[in-house]
Structure formats: structure tokens, C-alpha cells
Amino acid sequence: MSFSKKLKQLLTYTPDKNNWDGLIETYKPWLPVSKKTPIITLKEGATPLIEVKSISNRIGKGTTVYVKYDGLNPTGSFKDRGMTMAISKAKEAGCEVVICASTGNTSASAAAYASKGGMKSFVIIPDGYVAQGKLAQALVYGAEVLAIKGNFDKALDIVRKLSEKYPITLVNSVNPYRLQGQKTAAFEIIENLGNAPDWLCIPMGNAGNISAYWMGFQEFFHAGKSKHLPRMMGFQASGSAPLVEGKSISNPETIATAIRIGNPVNKEKALLAKKESNGKFSSVSDSEIINAYKILGKEEGIFCEPASAASVAGLLKIKDDVPKNSTIVCVLTGNGLKDPDCAIKNNDSIFHTGIEPEVSLISKKMGF
Ligand code: AN7
Numbered sequence: 001m002s003f004s005k006k007l008k009q010l011l012t013y014t015p016d017k018n019n020w021d022g023l024i025e026t027y028k029p030w031l032p033v034s035k036k037t038p039i040i041t042l043k044e045g046a047t048p049l050i051e052v053k054s055i056s057n058r059i060g061k062g063t064t065v066y067v068k069y070d071g072l073n074p075t076g077s078f079k080d081r082g083m084t085m086a087i088s089k090a091k092e093a094g095c096e097v098v099i100c101a102s103t104g105n106t107s108a109s110a111a112a113y114a115s116k117g118g119m120k121s122f123v124i125i126p127d128g129y130v131a132q133g134k135l136a137q138a139l140v141y142g143a144e145v146l147a148i149k150g151n152f153d154k155a156l157d158i159v160r161k162l163s164e165k166y167p168i169t170l171v172n173s174v175n176p177y178r179l180q181g182q183k184t185a186a187f188e189i190i191e192n193l194g195n196a197p198d199w200l201c202i203p204m205g206n207a208g209n210i211s212a213y214w215m216g217f218q219e220f221f222h223a224g225k226s227k228h229l230p231r232m233m234g235f236q237a238s239g240s241a242p243l244v245e246g247k248s249i250s251n252p253e254t255i256a257t258a259i260r261i262g263n264p265v266n267k268e269k270a271l272l273a274k275k276e277s278n279g280k281f282s283s284v285s286d287s288e289i290i291n292a293y294k295i296l297g298k299e300e301g302i303f304c305e306p307a308s309a310a311s312v313a314g315l316l317k318i319k320d321d322v323p324k325n326s327t328i329v330c331v332l333t334g335n336g337l338k339d340p341d342c343a344i345k346n347n348d349s350i351f352h353t354g355i356e357p358e359v360s361l362i363s364k365k366m367g368f
Contacts, residue, residue, distance in 0.1 A: 040117040042074035054299035062325040071335030079109035085181030087113040101155035104134030111141035131339035173208030186216025196226040203310040205259035207270035214273035232279035235314030241283040258307035303336030
């Protein structure tokens with residue numbers, strides 16, 4: 001290329017990110033939308049796929065591990081992918097009020113997209129078990145928040161009954177449009193890698209996201225956009241692992257409050273994804289989750305929430321099963337800023353407090 005041509009190219013260059021219109025516009029032919037659908041978007045999607053050598057190196061065998069950093073969506077979690085669809089379709093149907101049960105992220109996302117679409121939102125959450133950042137979001141985005149003395153499973157029970165009885169649209173992942181939107185993350189991964197990964201590692205709560213990814217991988221595979229399908233590797237926290245233990249858990253407990261769910265509504269779909277993909281479900285302890293959370297922060301500069309770190313913790317746990325030269329994607333579903341309490345309690349950094357503001361004193365503390 002001549003120098004003047006190169007110069008002209010540089011001067012006329014506009015970064016692509018400015019042209020991103022959100023995932024419905026981008027993947028319209030793959031989604032159940034029509035010209036009549038009002039698109040309610042906060043420009044979600046197009047999140048980065050980042051290579052994480054600290055994890056690849058711990059596995060060895062020529063493995064390349066990436067994280068799909070979906071915590072960089074507009075409200076800080078993958079829920080935005082599903083919510084742009086669910087809220088757009090609710091708007092198309094003339095709905096004015098939406099409701100969800102939530103461990104936090106769904107409520108933040110539902111509240112934001114409902115506001116953008118000019119709708120009212122109610123969110124029902126387990127009192128005392130939603131991370132501060134998520135609660136703050138739901139309130140700032142204008143939801144009416146009802147904190148119940150019960151867990152997520154109870155809250156979901158209640159919102160299902162309310163949405164049957166009153167003119168309110170339910171936007172939990174039992175709403176099929178949610179999974180339609182969420183499947184686009186699989187599309188993006190295939191577009192970034194030029195193929196599907198060998199394994200997809202993903203945390204499971206209500207098991208909607210693993211079902212959505214599987215749908216997305218299958219659709220792009222059948223359209224000839226990838227050469228193979230990935231194995232779906234799902235992970236739950238050991239105190240909250242109904243899909244691993246094969247039975248509902250009445251009192252789920254884990255530090256990863258986002259996936260503190262004992263009776264996943266998408267159980268059948270997730271089990272089918274496991275079967276069809278020759279996948280595997282395993283559980284990880286809270287300390288394994290925190291170990292992965294710290295590695296990502298300290299060695300990769302990636303801050304995710306504890307539930308998200310379960311995907312990486314799970315991969316490290318079953319690393320002996322990884323075949324040579326594999327490409328693996330771990331889904332980081334939510335942003336670390338969602339749960340500042342967890343971050344401040346769980347890190348290995350040095351934090352000096354109450355220091356007199358004097359250079360000599362401070363430099364001594366710093367070890368000079
Ligand atoms: C960060 O917000 O269920 O298996 O109510 O917030 O599709 O349920 C959140 C779930 C993983 C699990 N990672 O996804 C809610 C909620 C994060 C999450 C999951 C959630 P699913």
C-alpha cells in the first residue's frame with residue numbers, strides 16, 4: 001500500500017465500537033423480532049474474549065484458555081443479553097409492568113431495561129442475600145424492590161403466581177426471549193475464534209445461560225459457522241449443587257450468592273445440553289471459587305464476581321481431563337464491582353490504614 005493511501009486510511013478510520021447497535025440489531029436474522037418490535041437496547045453485547053495465560057499455564061498441555069468477560073455489559077452482567085430481548089418483546093406486546101425474582105443481577109438488568117423502555121418494574125429478592133452493588137443498581141434504575149424472608153426459589157415461586165394472576169410480564173429465564181438473547185454470546189465467541197472452543201466452562205444457577213449457549217452453538221454450527229460443537233462443562237457451588245447431586249436443595253448456601261439456587265427451572269434443558277454435548281457437571285467449593293477469583297484479579301487484572309469465578313475454579317478442578325492442545329472458554333458472567341464486600345474480605349493485598357500523612361513515615365511503610 002502506498003504511503004498516501006495508508007495515510008488516508010488512518011485519517012478516515014472510525015473505531016467499530018461506535019457503530020455497535022446492540023445485539024438485537026446485530027443478530028436480527030437469528031432472533032424472534034420483526035419490523036414491529038420496538039428495540040429497547042443499552043448497546044449490550046460485543047464483550048471481549050480475553051486470553052488468560054495464568055490459567056492456561058496452570059493446565060499446561062498446550063491449552064489456550066480465554067474468558068468471555070460478560071461482566072462488561074451495560075449493567076455488569078450477561079443478563080443484559082436476555083433482558084434486551086425480553087423487554088423489547090414485552091414492549092411489543094403492550095406490557096407496562098414487568099416482574100422478576102432475583103439473586104441480584106436479573107433485578108439490576110430488568111430494572112434498567114424496563115426504565116429504558118418506559119415500563120415499571122417490581123423485583124423480589126431474598127432479604128440479606130443480594131450483593132450491595134446489585135441492590136444499589138435496582139434502586140437507582142427505579143425498580144420497586146420487595147425483599148422476602150426466603151430464598152430465590154421461593155421468590156421465583158411467588159413471581160410466577162403473581163404474573164399468572166395480574167397483568168405483569170415475567171422476565172426470569174422461564175421467559176423464552178431471555179434465552180434467545182443470551183445465545184448471542186455463543187455467536188460472538190465463534191466469530192472471535194473463527195470456530196467453537198473445545199470446551200465451554202460456565203457457572204450454573206437456574207441453568208438458563210448454559211441452555212442459551214448450547215442453543216447458540218448449535219445454531220451457528222448448523223449454519224456452517226463452526227467446525228464442531230463444544231463440550232458444555234457446567235459448574236455449581238458445592239453448597240448449592242442440585243444439578244450435580246441430582247436433587248433439589250432446600251437450603252442452598254454459598255459465598256457466590258448469584259448462584260445460590262436450589263431448584264433450577266431450566267434443569268431439563270441443561271441436562272439435555274450436557275447429554276447432547278457429551279458435557280460434564282461438577283461442583284466447586286467456596287474456597288476453590290475464591291482461589292480462582294483471586295488469580296483472575298491478581299494475575300490477569302480481571303475482576304469478576306464470585307459466581308463467575310466458579311467457571312475458572314471448575315476448569316482448574318478438572319484440569320487433568322483436558323485433552324492436549326485444547327481451546328477453552330470460561331464465561332465470566334458478572335462484574336466484580338457487583339460485590340465489593342466479598343472483594344474487601346477476600347484478597348491477599350496489603351492495606352495500611354490510619355496513616356499519618358508524612359512522606360518519611362509512608363516511605364518506611366513502603367519498605368524504602
Ligand atoms: C453472575 O440474577 O439467577 O444458570 O436472579 O448472576 O442462567 O441462572 C443470576 C444468575 C451466573 C447463573 N453468574 O446463571 C439472578 C440469577 C451470575 C449470575 C448465574 C447468575 P443461570
